[in-house]
Amino acid sequence: MIEIRDLSKWYGDFQVLKSCTLSIAPGEVVVVCGPSGSGKSTLIKCVNGLEPFEKGEIVVDGFKVARADELKRLRTRIGMVFQSLELYPHLTALDNICLAPRVVLERNRGEAESRARALLARVGLQEHAAKFPAQLSGGQQQRVAIARSLAMDPVVMLFDEPTSALDPEMIKEVLDVMTDLAREGMTMIVVTHEMGFARRVADRIIFMDEGEIVEAKSPEQFFTAPESERARAFLSKILDH
Amino acid sequence: MGPLDPDVVWRNIPYLWEGLKLSFLLAAMAIAGGIFFGSFMALARMSRFAPVAWLAAGYVNFFRSVPLILVIFWIYFLVPLLLGRATGPFVSAVVAFTLFETAYYCEIIRAGLQSIPRGQVHAGISTGMSRFQAMRHIVAPQAFRNMAPILLTQSIILFQDTSLVYVVTLRDFMTNASTVANQELRLVELYLFAAVVYFTICFTGSRFVNRMGGRFGR
Numbered sequence: 001m002i003e004i005r006d007l008s009k010w011y012g013d014f015q016v017l018k019s020c021t022l023s024i025a026p027g028e029v030v031v032v033c034g035p036s037g038s039g040k041s042t043l044i045k046c047v048n049g050l051e052p053f054e055k056g057e058i059v060v061d062g063f064k065v066a067r068a069d070e071l072k073r074l075r076t077r078i079g080m081v082f083q084s085l086e087l088y089p090h091l092t093a094l095d096n097i098c099l100a101p102r103v104v105l106e107r108n109r110g111e112a113e114s115r116a117r118a119l120l121a122r123v124g125l126q127e128h129a130a131k132f133p134a135q136l137s138g139g140q141q142q143r144v145a146i147a148r149s150l151a152m153d154p155v156v157m158l159f160d161e162p163t164s165a166l167d168p169e170m171i172k173e174v175l176d177v178m179t180d181l182a183r184e185g186m187t188m189i190v191v192t193h194e195m196g197f198a199r200r201v202a203d204r205i206i207f208m209d210e211g212e213i214v215e216a217k218s219p220e221q222f223f224t225a226p227e228s229e230r231a232r233a234f235l236s237k238i239l240d241h
Numbered sequence: 242m243g244p245l246d247p248d249v250v251w252r253n254i255p256y257l258w259e260g261l262k263l264s265f266l267l268a269a270m271a272i273a274g275g276i277f278f279g280s281f282m283a284l285a286r287m288s289r290f291a292p293v294a295w296l297a298a299g300y301v302n303f304f305r306s307v308p309l310i311l312v313i314f315w316i317y318f319l320v321p322l323l324l325g326r327a328t329g330p331f332v333s334a335v336v337a338f339t340l341f342e343t344a345y346y347c348e349i350i351r352a353g354l355q356s357i358p359r360g361q362v363h364a365g366i367s368t369g370m371s372r373f374q375a376m377r378h379i380v381a382p383q384a385f386r387n388m389a390p391i392l393l394t395q396s397i398i399l400f401q402d403t404s405l406v407y408v409v410t411l412r413d414f415m416t417n418a419s420t421v422a423n424q425e426l427r428l429v430e431l432y433l434f435a436a437v438v439y440f441t442i443c444f445t446g447s448r449f450v451n452r453m454g455g456r457f458g459r
Contacts, residue, residue, distance in 0.1 A: 048367055050367060072370075080367040086364035103378055104370055
């Protein structure tokens with residue numbers, strides 16, 4: 001479903017990604033973890049072309065991430081959820097979800113809205129359709145953001161630290177929605193520090209450090225027997241507290 | 242100087258009203274033109290194509306560095322020389338105000354557009370929207386809400402500045418008030434009346450500005 005081959009990217013002289021190679025099967029859930037500044041977010045932003053890259057190749061669902069005209073079509077097939085939520089503050093929850101289907105897919109209002117209501121129900125927010133983002137909690141906003149991505153019927157979902165900006169009591173409701181999505185067979189790449197989620201839901205864990213993919217293992221192997229010193233150091237920092 | 246004679250104002254109301262209508266018309270055309278061209282100028286200033294951005298920046302810095310009255314003079318005296326025919330004071334005033342105000346509206350609109358976080362655009366284009374669609378449906382509505390009070394404030398200043406067109410013999414409100422004042426030798430009454438009219442219009446406008454703003458869904 002997603003093929004990343006020999007991907008490298010530079011910010012000026014600084015190399016953020018170093019020959020990353022990764023292959024993700026349909027329905028697979030991959031969690032990407034690693035210290036901050038290790039290139040995790042940059043890696044997934046390359047997958048939908050939000051970040052340009054200088055070297056290597058990414059193929060999603062048979063399409064190369066490169067040419068501008070193909071990129072737009074490709075992005076309708078790749079949902080993305082951001083750390084900073086990024087709901088549109090001037091639109092209600094319902095209109096947030098309807099905007100892209102109406103503008104990009106040219107669906108009519110009735111069709112887009114009935115689909116949006118179904119998606120709101122799916123993330124447990126059917127009562128909040130008419131509310132503006134400022135009237136919703138962070139966790140509710142992030143669930144609307146997930147619904148908004150799903151409205152485009154993506155085949156892949158990218159999550160860029162979806163719970164990092166949330167208060168602790170709201171993290172679970174977002175992770176629950178993501179868990180359901182994973183169980184339904186969505187192909188997902190999730191950048192997160194939620195190791196409990198990674199252990200329960202991920203098929204594979206990618207550990208990145210300094211722009212490199214250092215390990216790619218099943219959660220079982222990664223948590224019990226990390227190979228590299230860097231992964232061991234990282235795990236000891238985030239697990240032992 | 243004798244006691245105030247309010248009757249001199251009422252006798253001349255039709256003439257003064259003609260002047261006020263011209264002031265309003267000029268201001269309305271300059272506001273519409275300034276915001277229209279200012280929007281494109283703002284997009285040009287934000288262009289990723291450097292020469293376009295430089296040209297737009299040059300335009301803005303130039304017009305913000307010269308007095309408006311000078312621009313009015315130039316357009317009135319120089320454009321007929323270039324075109325080889327007279328353009329008339331009203332047309333040249335509209336052109337001068339539009340050129341000048343475009344620079345100011347450009348900066349207001351640019352600041353408004355740039356006040357919206359980049360993540361909002363990313364959210365839009367990650368659902369397959371083009372940059373233009375994201376600008377139109379996501380950035381512009383939010384930016385407009387942020388900049389509306391400043392746009393209105395600038396428009397109030399513009400309305401006050403229309404009084405400068407006396408230099409090209411246009412009969413705006415201020416010019417007509419001045420003419421009556423000199424003909425009737427009633428300077429105090431007419432200039433007091435003019436002050437009250439400008440104050441009422443502009444103060445009403447600024448009260449309106451104060452009531453604008455606030456956040457979405459609050």
